[in-house]
Structures are given as structure tokens and as C-alpha cells.
Amino acid sequence: MDLLAQQLINGLFIGSVYGLFAVGYTLVFGVLDILNLAHAAVFTLGGLLALWLVETGGLSIWLAFPVSVLCCGILGLLLDRVAFVPLRQRADSNFSGLISSIAMAIIFESAALGLFGARTVRFPAHTVPVHIWRWGGISITSLQVEIVAISLLLMVALTQFLNRARAGKAIRAVAENDRTSRLLGIHVDGIIAFTFFISSALGGAAGILFGLYFDSLSPDMGRSIELKGLAVIILGGMGSIPGAILGGLAFGLSEVLTVAITGTSNLRDAVAFTVLFAVLILRPSGLLGRKKMREA
Amino acid sequence: MEALCQFFAIYGSLVNFIGINALLALSLYLTMAAGQLSLGSAAFAGIGGYTAGILTMKLGVPFLLSVAAGSILSGLVGLIIGLPVLRLRGVFLAIATLSFGEVVRIAVLNLDITGGAQGLVGIPNLTKTWGIYLALAVAGYTIARLRHSRIGWCFESIREDETAASAMGINTTYYKTLSFVLGAILAGFAGGLYAHLNYIITPREFGFSVAVDLLIFNIVGGIRVWYGPVLGAVLLTALPEILRGTGVTAGPIRMALNGLILLLVILFLPNGLVSIFGRTGQEREKAPVDAVPEEG
């Protein structure tokens, strides 16, 4: 029983990182209707950059975190400028945008490989001081709590921003209809660039938290979360922020439960992808989605 | 003659690999010709490869028969998967086929008969270079003749505008499924040849990154004519060797170059490298486009 409870709690922690990753992913999809497959590469670069700042730059993680998040945001601006702006007027911009984002993902990943090498690295010990709390058979570390707190904080902040702030409302307006938004005097291109900034910053933040949680970072760490992130945003409904958060948590839980029930980690991903496949076929708008996935 | 032998001694496996990749790229082209973006080709190659490998190795089935069996099984799976999945539009179809690919990969990883993560070891080395290129020639010729046949016109019409295609009498579901199944059959066939090339196949060789590579071959070569994907596969498979010849050995640079080529092609040559040579792309792209009034 305790073991199950422990697993559920672990699922919640990792689920919140998935959620954070997926929120940024789905934000760009909601606005542009384009799947940005370079998101996972930004996630990787975020984690590695924070590590470099801590290890080589000697920065505290509390400073390295915001700095690398900011850098990832700038990377997002670059991504938009190089890979998406030139394609925007094209009739098949969904398709070509997908391809150019793959190209950028490869370039980013090769940059990570060139700058940090192919090996798996970890944050120096005591980067974040860790306390362990125990209740009976359940243990929670302060690091886990901090990860959940930061993830939830960022997600709540984003939701509030989209609902309240002027720029946030503009993002929602562009997501709804960019032509009308243009007529209303919204600077659509600026808003799209800004969306990329936020999205990539969140992706980078997720990368740092992921690296801290699993205590390992490598240039190809984005690969697995790329597919999981897709599963999360499909599950939650493309373009839906609450859906991405819930989807992330559900995904984290499903992973640990699969491991707990089958007793091996081999089938961990199988359940997730089977669910993803089933959702696409049976309920293609996801749990909370609004985007049309099938042709009318 | 001696020089040729020497060339083969050094580059024989590369030449084989180029042929296999060209076949796989053509299999994806068949599906893309009808406008369907699939990331499942690698998985179909895996189904064909493992089936054929297991048949020859464990049941002593003759080589050609087991390759054919793998190809047919792959086509059957394509039919079963294709029917529900092809209702999804663009990016969602890509995600659905991708998750199908992951499920296949995880299944192969966990089954006993496939040898798990170690792979299927000890497959007799029966595929000959001439066999691969004969298959490529037949596939290329058949696909070339498909253009301007009934099926070819249907594929092209659906790719250009699915609604208009159905309004002029094309059973779009049938032809989309056909393109998917034909692609799966060819991928399964290529997978079967590949399995009998190197004594061993592993699940990695049919994963997500291979699916993306096949897509890149198509985009870089060009998807408007059948030889585009072949050109893409040949160039990009040979590129690492060419780079090695010029002294570039670092992995990250090769990778970055791959990404850069893809980016430049999608930005500046939307119809791929073949549009440099042929009339098929460029000329048409450059034709003047006058402004279309907004709909009321």
C-alpha cells in the first residue's frame, strides 16, 4: 500500500514536469496550428545550459535557472524568425513548418552534442540541498517539492497571464483567428514571436527540472520526452493549457502505475502510446480540446 | 575490374544501405503522393524485417518467400491501421502513425521471439547488392508508371485538394488507404531485404529517428516526382562518407549539416532538390500568383 502511494506521488512529480513541457508545446500549437518539433531540443539545451552555468560558471542554481530560462526564450525567438516566419504565407505552412521545426531540432541537438559532448552528465552534488521527509513508508524530498512548486507556479502564472494580461489576451485572440486579430490592430507577428518566447522558456525550465529530478542530462534526453509531450497534448486536447497540465499528470501517473502493476519498466511507454493512439481514433479532440483534427 | 572490387570491399555496405534507404524512401513517397504524412514507414519496415528474419532463421523458409511474407504482413497491418487512422488530418495523422511506430518498437523490444533489445541475431546473410538494386529499379519504374494512371491521378488529386477530389467522384478513403497499404508493403519488403544483410536487426533500427530520416529523404529530394526521394536517400546516406573523405569526422558537424540542408531546402526549394534539374517544380512555383479576393 505504501509502495503504491509512493509510486503515485512519484508519478505526480514527474507528471508535473511533463505538464510544464507540454504547456509550452501546446501553446505554440494553439496559436500557430503548427507542431513545433524543436521544442524538445530547446528543453535539452535548457537543462544543459543550466548545468554548464552551475558547473563551469559557478553560479547558484537559483541564478542559473532564470538565466537559462531566459536564454531558451531567446532561442524561441530565433526559432520563430528562422524556421517559421519565412513559411507563414505558404499554403502548406502546417506541413512545411513541421519540417523546418525538425530541421531546427536537428541543428539544436547537434549544437548540444558539439558543446556538451555525447556523454550523460549530472548536476554537481548539493546543487540543490536535499532534505528527505518520511511518513511511514513514504518519502518525499525537498527537491521533489520544489520541482512541483516551480512547475505549478509557472503553469498558474501562464494561465493567469493568458486570462488577465493584455498581451496574454492578444495571444488568445491570435489563436482564435489571426486575420480578425490583425484587423483589430493586434501586432500578430509580434504576438507570435512572444508566444515562441514564452513557450521555449517554459520548455527550457522543464528541461532543467527534468535534469535535476532524474539527476542525468544528455544531448538526446529530448527524444523520449518529445514523444511523451506529444502524447500529453493529444490526451489533453491540442491547444488546451489546462488539458496539457492534466494530461501531464495523467501521463506521469500512468507511467508509474504501469511499472507498479507489471513489475517491469519495459511496458511503461507502451501503455502511454496505446492510450495516445486510442484517443486519436476514438476521441480526437482530446479530453479538453477544441481544435479540429479531422477534415470536416 | 580490380578497382571495382576494391571499391566494393570498402563501400559495399554503404552501397547496400543506400539502396535500402532509397526503397524505404520510395515507400513513404507512395503514401505522401496521396498527401498523407506518415511517420510509420520505419515501423512497417520493422514488421517486414522481423517477420522475414524470423521465418528464414527459425522456420527455414526460403529467402524470397519469407521476404514476401514480411511484406504482406506489413501490408495487412497497414490496412488495419490505415482505415481508422486516415480520417485524421495532416499533423494528427503524423502523430497517430508515430505512436503506432512506438507501439511496434516497444512490442519488438518486449517479445521473446524478436530477441528483445539485443535484437534478432543470426539471420542468414542472403540479400545481394544486385537484388536490392533490382528491387529498387522495379519499384522505381512501377511508381513512375503509376503517375498518369487512374491511381496516380487519384493520389495527386487527393494531395492537391481532398474535398474537390471527392466532389469529382474519387473515393478518397479507398485511395488514401491504398496509398498507405502500398507504402506498407514496400516498406515491409525493404525491411525484409535489410534483415538479411547484416546477420542482426535491433529495434533501434526501426525507431522514430529512422522514420524522421525517411521523411527528410523525401523532403530534401522532393515529393513531386518519384526520383526525388531516391535522390534524397542517395545523397543524405552518402553524405557522412563524403564528409569523411573531406576530413570532417566530428558527429555534431555531420548532424548540423543534415539539419541545415533540410532547413535550406524547405525554405528555398519547397519542391526539393529535383526542382533544380527538372521542369517539375521551379518553373511552376515561379508562375505569377494574383491576389485572391477574400470569401464573403
Next chain:
Amino acid sequence: MFVHVKDVTRTFGGVKALDGISLAVKRGEVHGLIGPNGAGKTTLINVLSGIIAPSSGEVILDNSPVQTLPAYKLAARGVARTFQNIRLFPAMTCLENVIAGQHLVALRPFFPRLFCLPSAGRQEKEHRRQAMDCLARVGIESKAHFPARALSYGERRRLEIARALASRPRLLLLDEPVAGMRQQEVEQVGSLIQSLAAEGMTILLIEHNMSFVMGLCATITVLNFGRTLVTGNPNQVSRHPEVIEAYLGASENNA
């Protein structure tokens, strides 16, 4: 072809785009469909061509009910259409667009082509000739080898008609066939439609160009808010008080 629409309703998320429409079009008749924006004209064409299914009601073509058939099966029964927003195959040339449009009447089997049999070559030649005829009929044969996206707006509309004619339809649905055209082109399309009807083709068209509709159509149906306001000959329709109020009034507001 004889068209009979019986009490057809179509709702989109609670909104009734079509609300109990009934309509009859005789064989070889040019029937106009007019009404303000959002009246349900295009929805009706979509139902008749099978692009969308009606929520209730019957559509009868030559005595058989067809309301449940998908678009491609309706096309096989002889229905062809054009689209308000022009849906050509932009990367193909004009000739290729029309050849693609021959799908229902051209067999083009694969194996003779695969083995380069002479029959395949003869057939292809014949199909090209027929496609050129269709292009000539709408007056753009000189643009045969231009890509569709290089045409002017009016030429694209005419190419779309040529593609529809390639399947030798018995019912032709035209959604704003002369929108955005110059007067000379409008007249050309008008006489084309007349000659098609004279050959026995049934034509149902939506158009906002009043003089075009009044001069061409034998019967006109006016739709408003998804209902039939009035059906009659141009004379009756143009004098109907509700039409003047609903349609002409609305278009004044639009202008």
C-alpha cells in the same frame, strides 16, 4: 436530371442553416439560387453534392433518394460542382486539372501503362483531346499548359467549370460562377451555361450578380434564413415584396 429536394434541414451546432427547404429542378433547366449571405445557399449545394449530409429530409435525383450518399457516389450519379472559394489543383496545369476531372469517365487501367502497351498511349491521347475540348468550351485552351495558380481569377473559375464538365455530368452545381469576373467573361459564361442546358444538362447556380441570374435562369428560388422565401420565374421573383425587402434591402446594407 430531375432534382427534388424535400423538406431538407441541416443544423450546425444548434443553428439551422437549412430549415425545411423544398425545391424542384426540371431536366435541362437553369435554376437560380439567390438570397443574402448566410441564407443557406452554399449549404444546399453542399448537401446536393454530398459534401455534407442533411440532418433530415430527402434529396431525390431521377426518382432515387440520395441524401445518405457520400460525395463521390453522388458524383458517380452525374453530379458535378464548382466551389465558391475555387478549389482547383494548384500545382497541376490547366490541362492536368481537367484530365484529373475525367476520373469517372476515363478508365486508365494501370497494367497497360506499366507495360507501355500501345492501347495506353492511344487512350492517353484521346483523354488529352477531350480535356482540350473542355478547356476550349470555357475559352481557356490557350492556357492549357499554364499551372492553375498562374491564371487570373476569372480564368480559374472557368477552369473549375471545365474540370466539372470533364466528368460529363447531368447535374451541374455552380457556386457563384461569375463572381469577380469582367463583364465580357460573364457573358461568355452565360452563353456557355445556356448551351449546356440546351444539351439537356440540369444546372443549379448560386449568384449575386442579379442581371446575370435574371437573364439566364428560367426559375429562381430565393432563400432567406434557411427557408424558401419564394420560387418563380425572374419576373415573379423580382416583384415579390418580401424579396425586395429581404434580399435587395440586405444587399443595399452590404454595399
